[in-house]
Amino acid sequence: MPLLSPCDGRVVAIADVRDPTFSAQLVGPGVGIEPVDGRQVVxxxxxxxxxKLDPHAFILLVDDSVGVLVHLGINTVRLEGRLFDVLAEQGQSVQAGEPIVAWDPSKITDPDMEGTVVVVLMDQAADSISSDVxxxxxxxxxxxxxWR
Structure with missing residues (x-):
């Protein structure tokens, strides 16, 4: 089953994401996306x-069995919602491509944060996904x- 990109940017291997929890695939396999500058609708x-829907992250339950985590930025939980506009509601059923959160990763000024968007298939084996992008x-x- 294909998973679509939640935003515009450059795809990076999960091992290259600058967060050890994600890069070690402790949450599950996935990829990072270095978003383009400017306002993004995720x-x-x-x-x-x-x-689950927080300003900086959401979990989408797919096929009533698999959680897909979309995490907007590294350490952005510390922003406490600033820079994010939530466009959906927790518990809502959504279609692929439907807007969930808007934000502008280029407005991050804290050197301990960055805008990489992480997309992870939660609690799945490392070989359960493949990407050619x-x-x-x-x-x-x-x-x-x-993902399979």
């Missing part, structure tokens, strides 16, 4: 239900990786 990467630019709503 969209649902698949059809599903918003199991690592190192490439991507547009929101286009295929990011396949």
């Amino acid at each position: 969209v649902a990467p698949a059809d599903g239900k918003l199991l 690592i190192g490439r630019d991507i547009v929101a709503g286009t295929p990011l990786f396949e």
